[in-house]
Amino acid sequence: MIIMQQNITELQKNQFFDDGYIILKDFFSHEDLQKIETAFIRMYAIQASKILEYRKKLHKGINFLEYSTVDDLIKILELLEEKDKEALYQVQKILSQSYFVKEFSLNQKLINIASQLLNCPKEIVLFDDLGLLINRPNTKRLLYKWHTEVSFYPKRQNFLNAYLPMFFDKNLENGHMIMGKGSHKLTDVPFIEYQGYDVDSIGKKNYFVQYEVPSSIAEKFEKIPAITKRGDLVLFERNLIHTSTPNTTNQYSFASVCRIWEPTQDLTLSGEFRVKPYNNDFGRPGIDKIPKS
Ligand SMILES: O=C(O)CCC(=O)C(=O)O
Ligand SMILES: [Fe+2]
Secondary structure, X not given: OOOOOOOOOHHHHHHHHHHOEEEEOOOOOHHHHHHHHHHHHHHHHHHXXXXXXXXXXXXXXXXXXXXXXXXXXXXHHHHHHOOOHHHHHHXXXXXXXXXXXXXXXXXXXHHHHHHHHHOOOHHHOEEEEEEEEEEOOOOOOOXXXXXXXXXXXXXXXXXXXXXXXXXXXXXOOEXXXXXXXXXXXXXXXXXXXXXXXXXXXOOOOOOOEEEEOOHHHHOOOOEEEXXXXXXXXXXXXXXXXXXXXXEOOOOOEEEEEEEEEOOOOOOOOOOOOOOOOOOOOOOOOOOOOOOOO
């Protein structure tokens, strides 16, 4: 009998705090993943079907229920790639509202483990910013440089990141995340802020915003490639530096990412997970962290 792991061991917990990450093998079932993969595919199919000029070009017509394989998804992504990148980005927002995606975050095992790592009761564990990282072959537009997640969510004091391959396994060639082991222990990590990937793409719309940690810092740490199979789960610390790598194959690869958090340590009253300082945060005089009991 296979006993599914409901919690992590003390050893794994210590590993998370020492190294800044843990990789849990075979965490999600095929069925868990298939449901959310299908939700992703359908939402992209709907987005493409709404644009009249693609209707005739869509390989399975405009009935979005016909679209259910990763090849269907890839064909749609390619169709919209040139002129409708923004429409593709907008799907990310829609996805987070999906019932299947919400059900995914109700995974009891994941909530148990998150409550252990965040050191908080299960009822205050929150999920945010679930998205699909699309690693298109030979495309720099969808890549991040070395960064920490806390740069994106600077007011949030207690959260972890989840990273899980979707549709395919991640290998050394098809675009994977690399983590800097132990880098979460650095204090005060400086970063460079810009939109784009290299000098040719600086300021370009539809490129990612980067909070790039200089390579002189990144190179000090052992590099851990998140070579993971579909079904595996990587959890990593908010201060851990990590980077994308380009997909040098001719096959797409995908990962889902999300942030799991709790609000007791945050000096803000904002309900917006991404809230930033110096930018209309919602506070008031006299707020403080709630001491951990
Ligand atoms: O794998 C990647 O492309 C980067 C992933 C990442 O930055 C994240 O999960 O926060
Ligand atoms: Fe990241």
